[in-house]
Amino acid sequence: MRNNPYGPRASAVRLISVITDGWRGEVVTALIPRDPSSPLRSALLNERSERLTELRILEFRVYDSVHIEESEPADAYRIVDRFTCTREALPAQ
Numbered sequence: 001m002r003n004n005p006y007g008p009r010a011s012a013v014r015l016i017s018v019i020t021d022g023w024r025g026e027v028v029t030a031l032i033p034r035d036p037s038s039p040l041r042s043a044l045l046n047e048r049s050e051r052l053t054e055l056r057i058l059e060f061r062v063y064d065s066v067h068i069e070e071s072e073p074a075d076a077y078r079i080v081d082r083f084t085c086t087r088e089a090l091p092a093q
Helices: 008-015 039-057
Strands: 016-020 024-033 060-069 076-085
Touching: 008 016, 008 024, 008 039, 016 039, 024 039, 039 060, 039 076
Parallel strands: none
Antiparallel strands: 016 024, 024 076, 060 076
């Protein structure tokens, strides 16, 4: 099966951002549709899950997840996951 460059999966990759300074950061999943049958919703939540799994493999720990309602009339929301480096992975001082 060929990947569609304009399909839900490609859109999901573009709509999730990871911001970090190397020790802590945020994964921002934007514009998640509320409609449970939306292919974009499914793709966004799957991509978010993959990014969080990658962070755990790299010894980061998610310590806070915030569900933010959009103020515009769009029927969507965003999730911000904050993460930090685990204590064991920090360099000795």
